Amino acid sequence: MIPTKKWSQFDKFRIVLFVGLIIFTIYFLGPIFWVLLTSIKSTAEVKTYPPQIFPSVWKWENYVAAWNSQPFGVYLKNSLLITILTTVGQAITSALTAYGFTRFEFKGKGTLFFLLLASMMLPWDVTVIPQYMLFNKLGWINTLKPLIIPGMFASAYNVFLLRQFLMNFPEALVESARLDGANEWQIFSRIYLPLMKAPLLLISMLNIMTVWNDYLGPLIFLQDRSKYTMALGLASFQGVHSTNTIAIMAITVLMMIPPILAFLFAQRYIIDGLEGAIK
Amino acid sequence: MDETNQNSFINEKQKKRDYSKIVPYLFISPWLFGFLVFTLGPLLLSLVMSFYNWPVIGESTFVGLDNYITMFTQDAQFWASIKLTFKFALIFVPLNLIIALILALMISRSGIGQTAFRVIFYIPSVVSGVAVAIIWGWILDSNNGILNYLLKFIGVDGPNWLQDSRWALVALIIASAWGVGNMMLIFYTDIQTIPEEYYEAARLDGAGTFRQFIDITLPIITPTIFFNLITSTIGALQQLELAMLLTKGGPMKSTFFYGMYVYENAFKHHKLGYSSANAWIMFIVIMLLTAIIFKTSSAWVFYENEVKGNKKKEKKKLSAVMKAGDKN
Numbered sequence: 001m002i003p004t005k006k007w008s009q010f011d012k013f014r015i016v017l018f019v020g021l022i023i024f025t026i027y028f029l030g031p032i033f034w035v036l037l038t039s040i041k042s043t044a045e046v047k048t049y050p051p052q053i054f055p056s057v058w059k060w061e062n063y064v065a066a067w068n069s070q071p072f073g074v075y076l077k078n079s080l081l082i083t084i085l086t087t088v089g090q091a092i093t094s095a096l097t098a099y100g101f102t103r104f105e106f107k108g109k110g111t112l113f114f115l116l117l118a119s120m121m122l123p124w125d126v127t128v129i130p131q132y133m134l135f136n137k138l139g140w141i142n143t144l145k146p147l148i149i150p151g152m153f154a155s156a157y158n159v160f161l162l163r164q165f166l167m168n169f170p171e172a173l174v175e176s177a178r179l180d181g182a183n184e185w186q187i188f189s190r191i192y193l194p195l196m197k198a199p200l201l202l203i204s205m206l207n208i209m210t211v212w213n214d215y216l217g218p219l220i221f222l223q224d225r226s227k228y229t230m231a232l233g234l235a236s237f238q239g240v241h242s243t244n245t246i247a248i249m250a251i252t253v254l255m256m257i258p259p260i261l262a263f264l265f266a267q268r269y270i271i272d273g274l275e276g277a278i279k
Numbered sequence: 280m281d282e283t284n285q286n287s288f289i290n291e292k293q294k295k296r297d298y299s300k301i302v303p304y305l306f307i308s309p310w311l312f313g314f315l316v317f318t319l320g321p322l323l324l325s326l327v328m329s330f331y332n333w334p335v336i337g338e339s340t341f342v343g344l345d346n347y348i349t350m351f352t353q354d355a356q357f358w359a360s361i362k363l364t365f366k367f368a369l370i371f372v373p374l375n376l377i378i379a380l381i382l383a384l385m386i387s388r389s390g391i392g393q394t395a396f397r398v399i400f401y402i403p404s405v406v407s408g409v410a411v412a413i414i415w416g417w418i419l420d421s422n423n424g425i426l427n428y429l430l431k432f433i434g435v436d437g438p439n440w441l442q443d444s445r446w447a448l449v450a451l452i453i454a455s456a457w458g459v460g461n462m463m464l465i466f467y468t469d470i471q472t473i474p475e476e477y478y479e480a481a482r483l484d485g486a487g488t489f490r491q492f493i494d495i496t497l498p499i500i501t502p503t504i505f506f507n508l509i510t511s512t513i514g515a516l517q518q519l520e521l522a523m524l525l526t527k528g529g530p531m532k533s534t535f536f537y538g539m540y541v542y543e544n545a546f547k548h549h550k551l552g553y554s555s556a557n558a559w560i561m562f563i564v565i566m567l568l569t570a571i572i573f574k575t576s577s578a579w580v581f582y583e584n585e586v587k588g589n590k591k592k593e594k595k596k597l598s599a600v601m602k603a604g605d606k607n
Binding site: 231255264 | 298307385
């Protein structure tokens with residue numbers, strides 16, 4: 001950790017530093033506040049030039065109107081279904097796989113782990129076209145299945161993260177459990193799973209953000225509006241009603257809430273998880 | 280040394296035990312199945328398809344290397360998109376790395392408010408690409424855009440960001456850099472692991488802030504710079520979503536990145552074989568670049584695990600685990 005200096009000693013350095021931090025704060029948060037302010041203005045206020053920063057009346061009812069202008073309830077239901085199922089599936093399968101790669105020696109382990117790492121750098125374009133054909137053959141196009149089922153199988157990134165975490169645990173733990181007659185499943189579920197709570201929360205939060213935000217997957221695999229997710233619904237809403245600025249901004253604000261909440265909840269774990277992955 | 284001996288001893292014991300050999304495979308099967316069906320299978324099929332004329336409906340015909348030859352010799356958009364994508368990566372990747380590093384250093388030096396700034400700077404990286412495009416589209420709007428309004432105060436007549444082919448790429452870089460938080464956090468986390476004593480020693484030798492950064496921080500974080508360089512280069516070369524939503528590849532294809540080119544060939548023009556060949560070129564370029572970065576890394580990346588003072592932490596973790604084990 002970099003030592004912090006006393007205020008009196010390095011005032012000039014400190015002032016420059018904080019001015020810099022505040023400028024960056026404006027860059028990172030300003031746009032979000034600007035969109036939030038726009039979403040509660042009246043139509044006239046949005047169109048005036050020079051721009052009016054604060055609305056004269058805060059019209060929160062804009063949100064109700066925006067929500068009802070499209071079947072966003074349906075989109076929300078679809079998004080939630082995909083997000084919840086993949087997150088639960090991902091946590092279970094990633095934990096099992098990471099455990100398998102950490103605690104066992106087996107034939108082909110090196111090759112398989114190399115493949116796992118290599119798959120992380122695979123461009124999306126290379127696999128998506130055959131995937132589309134596969135899902136088409138299976139009759140999955142225009143259903144939520146292509147967005148749920150592949151997402152339930154352990155992702156390389158999550159396995160890697162969990163494995164980095166598991167490697168810090170002493171083998172002695174397993175040995176003593178084995179001496180007590182516990183089988184592999186019991187060792188995993190009773191000893192390791194409870195210990196993996198923090199990194200599992202981390203990968204769950206990361207998965208929530210990724211899946212909730214995904215735009216390209218739904219764009220390619222879904223056709224009917226009744227199947228749309230929030231991200232796709234918002235994008236198509238903006239495409240069709242681009243002049244309805246207020247409603248677009250309102251839905252954009254709503255769209256940002258779940259991942260930001262997930263992040264605020266998980267930010268402690270994110271740092272710990274990164275620390276584990278870096279070392 | 281003790282630790283490694285102990286590990287190999289345990290490993291040997293494990294091998295001798297030879298309890299049912301299938302168990303490890305059962306544990307990794309949830310990944311293995313997904314990998315075979317949704318990654319490796321499609322990857323190989325994509326390679327095969329790249330040698331075919333493969334329409335969505337109707338018979339596909341083997342054409343040998345034709346797709347690749349057409350791409351290189353007759354498709355002007357292929358070269359235009361490659362050039363554009365490299366231009367974007369060459370500007371965006373260094374810029375992103377430098378901003379992320381500056382932010383991480385600033386936060387770690389700020390003393391107070393470290394958590395708050397960390398959270399603030401990270402928030403945009405969790406925002407959906409769709410929302411990012413809408414937010415920046417609104418800020419850079421030609422009629423009501425707040426950015427150009429603010430620029431007037433400092434006497435700058437802002438350009439027509441999204442409709443001017445000279446500025447659309449800049450607009451995309453500004454919007455993309457908004458998500459720098461992830462990289463910043465990785466740098467920050469790494470900087471936090473540098474023991475304070477190093478800086479104390481340097482200060483005793485009379486080293487100033489800048490010297491401390493050059494002599495201590497920079498060498499220690501080179502592996503992290505290396506990691507970020509690879510991941511952000513791979514990411515930049517695949518840039519697609521934001522260009523699709525914010526500028527739609529335009530104006531006049533000035534932001535028609537390679538990722539968009541592949542996407543449109545596949546899902547708009549339905550040339551599945553041709554777009555598979557496109558995608559493989561991207562894959563090969565990414566592999567080559569990664570290999571080059573790896574090869575050259577030995578010259579500037581220092582791995583000094585022993586200086587990071589991990590031992591203390593490991594002991595702490597171990598005792599925590601033992602305690603947790605006791606409870607069971």
